[in-house]
Amino acid sequence: MGYTFKSQISMNEEKLLSYIKGEIRSEAEITEILDWIESTPENRKIYNQLKNLWVITGLDHPDHVEVPSFSFTGKQQKHIQISLFGSLLKYAAVFILAFVLGSTSLYLINQRERIALSAQYNTIEVPYGQRSQITLYDGTRVWLNSGTKLKYPVVFNPDTREVNIEGEAYFNVAKDEKHPFVVSCGKLKVEVLGTHFDVCAYPNENEFSTTLEEGSVKVYNNENGKFTKMKPGEQVVLDRKTDLFKLSRVDTDLYTSWKENLLKFDDATFEEVIKKMERWYDVRITVAPGINTKERFTMTIKTESLREMLLLVSKTTKMNYEIKESSVLIKKP
Amino acid sequence: MEITPIEVVRKLISGDEQSFEKVYRYFYPRLLYFAKQYIHDIEASKNIVQDVFTELWDRRNTLKEETNLNAWLFTVTKNKSLKIIRHLKSQQNYDSYFKARQLDVNYKALNDFDTSNFVFEELQVQINIALEKLSPACRKVFEMCRFEDRKNREIAEELNLSIKTVEAHISKALRSLKADLKDYLPIFYILFHLHK
Numbered sequence: 001m002g003y004t005f006k007s008q009i010s011m012n013e014e015k016l017l018s019y020i021k022g023e024i025r026s027e028a029e030i031t032e033i034l035d036w037i038e039s040t041p042e043n044r045k046i047y048n049q050l051k052n053l054w055v056i057t058g059l060d061h062p063d064h065v066e067v068p069s070f071s072f073t074g075k076q077q078k079h080i081q082i083s084l085f086g087s088l089l090k091y092a093a094v095f096i097l098a099f100v101l102g103s104t105s106l107y108l109i110n111q112r113e114r115i116a117l118s119a120q121y122n123t124i125e126v127p128y129g130q131r132s133q134i135t136l137y138d139g140t141r142v143w144l145n146s147g148t149k150l151k152y153p154v155v156f157n158p159d160t161r162e163v164n165i166e167g168e169a170y171f172n173v174a175k176d177e178k179h180p181f182v183v184s185c186g187k188l189k190v191e192v193l194g195t196h197f198d199v200c201a202y203p204n205e206n207e208f209s210t211t212l213e214e215g216s217v218k219v220y221n222n223e224n225g226k227f228t229k230m231k232p233g234e235q236v237v238l239d240r241k242t243d244l245f246k247l248s249r250v251d252t253d254l255y256t257s258w259k260e261n262l263l264k265f266d267d268a269t270f271e272e273v274i275k276k277m278e279r280w281y282d283v284r285i286t287v288a289p290g291i292n293t294k295e296r297f298t299m300t301i302k303t304e305s306l307r308e309m310l311l312l313v314s315k316t317t318k319m320n321y322e323i324k325e326s327s328v329l330i331k332k333p
Numbered sequence: 334m335e336i337t338p339i340e341v342v343r344k345l346i347s348g349d350e351q352s353f354e355k356v357y358r359y360f361y362p363r364l365l366y367f368a369k370q371y372i373h374d375i376e377a378s379k380n381i382v383q384d385v386f387t388e389l390w391d392r393r394n395t396l397k398e399e400t401n402l403n404a405w406l407f408t409v410t411k412n413k414s415l416k417i418i419r420h421l422k423s424q425q426n427y428d429s430y431f432k433a434r435q436l437d438v439n440y441k442a443l444n445d446f447d448t449s450n451f452v453f454e455e456l457q458v459q460i461n462i463a464l465e466k467l468s469p470a471c472r473k474v475f476e477m478c479r480f481e482d483r484k485n486r487e488i489a490e491e492l493n494l495s496i497k498t499v500e501a502h503i504s505k506a507l508r509s510l511k512a513d514l515k516d517y518l519p520i521f522y523i524l525f526h527l528h529k
Contacts, residue, residue: 048442055370060457061480062366
């Protein structure tokens, strides 16, 4: 039923897509594409369909934006261009001016502006039941798990690249050996130069952990200054009560696969499974008396809905369930 | 987040601010993204989405319990966006004929976007089902291209594939999605049976 592209014009599909993605900048090339779209009704349909398909598939992955608070009483604030883009433009303008003035002043103004900007923070909060991803100013890519808050400066300060998290995030840090990348989360501090790792530090949990996939990192206890170095494939767990680090070798996939929308468990207690499922699906799960919460599970949850997932659990174990609005009761059959 | 339409709409009609906030927080980024894709002006898009929610709050009494809130939000956003594009187009003077032409192309595409029966959650399920049907490699490439905003060259490097293979995967994914999402796409909208 769909329109099949003849090989002769299949080039256009890629070009059209690049145009839709905003990757084509040359005015001549854009004009060529516009000419093509406008030349026949069929071409326009092909464009409209591809454009709308592209928009549709992206609707549930919107960019991160600050959601302004809604005023129930009066007029909403109209937006004026300042925000992040404004600050960056200012930064660029100062940079150009400094360049004209000469290298000494370049250093001074650039540094001062940078410090001023690095005092401004953006915060992203991912609600329970959702996951997200952003790219920071330095090119570092961050995946954010459900119920996670990330605070980062608009522009990193001149010495270190420092961010704060509450919750769980996976970092793919852009290499920059002169500027260490530091993730702080309460007591735990992770310092790296360029690497791939996961940090899990929900404020309501007793343990904070870091799992390293690639590169090397240093993990600090912020309160007593103790630290330990990690190698790929290792995990460090900080017990918040005893302040002790525990280093072990793990299958890192278990701790990082959430960013591919997979929730994996290997010999995990039912208690742990429930905690993760509550965040994953944004539900409250209550366990009826008599259910063994220490029972161990090995499973992978793909993109199943909560209902499908519970059905699966009830079929493979001696448990039953009941869904009421946004809470779930796990009970004996 | 699960939005149970009837429950939320009922509370909204009765003026429950919490339910409104829930809808607002969830849909604000999505509607903003939607408008921005056609208007290409972030501030104008933000204003539109604010207007949509102000209208939703002010006109909550005119909603009915069975109102499809998703369709309402996307349709109002679509109509306001079309109006703004018309306005922006008329503002372009002779010099920016080039910009006006691009706005016109987007105007016609958006006009073709049928939002009247839009059910957001069902759509997401459809997309997931469509993606699951793809081979793992094809899906990975498409997701990197679509959701992570990666350039084809970057994807090719990271997955150790040729650019041609990456392009082929994307084309294949798009073809398959186009077929599976035909109910949502303009030239095929003939029948809608989304509500069970």
